[in-house]
Ligand SMILES: *[C@@H]1O[C@H](CO)[C@@H](O)[C@H](O)[C@H]1NC(C)=O
């Protein structure tokens with residue numbers, strides 16, 4: 001179990017406490033639904049009325065988010081991605097929704113979503129066009145921010161396509177942030193600034209955090225295990241520069257949850273849910289809530305896993321070690337609790353045993369002198385009381401994850417309902 005050095009460095013970083021965008025939003029990672037990964041730029045409502053980007057799609061998702069327990073679980077933002085617009089601005093230069101697919105316009109859709117107690121997200125781009133070729137916001141940041149505010153929009157995902165210089169990219173992201181603030185409306189600002197900057201220069205996360213509520217660092221997610229793996233590996237390889245940037249008000253965004261779609265096995269879906277909780281990621285599902293398996297629904301609505309994602313301390317987790325096909329991640333939580341994930345990266349064979357010396361966790365502090373351990377995924381079990389010299393053994397399926405929560409045994413709130421005594425407290 002190596003890695004004490006990097007962990008020490010990460011813990012030291014946390015003291016920095018860089019200032020977040022001061023709009024009072026995203027104090028915990030934003031939760032909601034976003035159309036992109038599942039519905040892409042499908043504008044053919046004649047051929048595919050149920051799967052095209054239209055007001056009906058968002059109204060149906062809003063209905064189900066309320067009736068099927070998603071809202072109660074914390075998913076609040078119903079978000080539109082690219083391809084909602086008419087191909088050109090109106091005669092006053094204002095953006096408008098495609099009149100065939102959004103006959104009521106965005107304001108009426110926002111009213112509908114608000115009537116359900118939910119919030120509406122929308123999409124634009126810092127450059128001359130959106131990634132799919134619709135009108136971009138370049139040259140109209142203030143006008144577009146005001147248009148979104150007038151419509152009652154609550155979140156803006158701001159993409160970075162068709163921008164011809166790094167100066168204009170940075171200037172555009174800053175100006176849109178100030179323009180949103182200038183409207184006086186509370187609007188979550190979701191950026192892709194570091195993603196577009198990174199090929200050319202090292203992003204300044206102190207600055208990005210001052211302007212954005214979350215920011216994408218890495219390319220779009222796909223509905224595949226390869227995609228999940230590449231995001232986890234990228235995040236772990238860059239954790240020294242990104243983990244310290246996350247905290248209440250500003251988060252690294254590893255992109256949408258694809259749980260409930262086609263490309264991930266059950267164990268891979270468990271891995272995505274567990275690791276998005278460890279990474280303090282915004283939780284934007286991109287799936288079809290009208291047709292989702294009970295198993296995927298239960299995973300996405302797992303209250304205890306969501307509580308780890310939403311932990312008020314707001315520290316992002318990190319990979320502690322990588323050896324023998326196992327990745328070990330940990331995340332410090334409030335009330336001296338810790339979340340721990342064991343990921344089996346072997347893509348052959350059956351379940352593998354993993355033996356974890358508890359003394360390696362949290363720089364030796366996570367289970368010291370003892371802790372109560374609950375397994376949350378793939379199935380819930382109260383594993384009981386452990387001492388810091390103990391070794392915890394778990395079986396983990398190929399490409400699957402065991403997610404654990406460790407807590408101090410002396411909290412009365414927990415010990416009453418908590419695990420049986422497996423060993424005497426030291
Ligand atoms: C705008 O920014 C100021 C501080 O810079 C902050 O106090 C205010 O709440 C912000 N307003 C909105 C609507 O975000």
Ligand SMILES: *[C@@H]1O[C@H](CO)[C@@H](O)[C@H](O)[C@H]1NC(C)=O
Pocket residue numbers: 126127128138162163164165168169
């Ligand atoms: C938008 O296009 C104009 C005209 O070609 C160009 O001058 C400007 O730099 C472009 N803006 C961005 C952000 O690429």
Ligand SMILES: *[C@@H]1O[C@H](CO)[C@@H](O)[C@H](O)[C@H]1NC(C)=O
Pocket residue numbers: 204206207
């Ligand atoms: C990063 O941005 C912050 C805030 O704008 C600034 O104070 C700092 O000097 C920048 N760091 C670098 C290395 O440019």
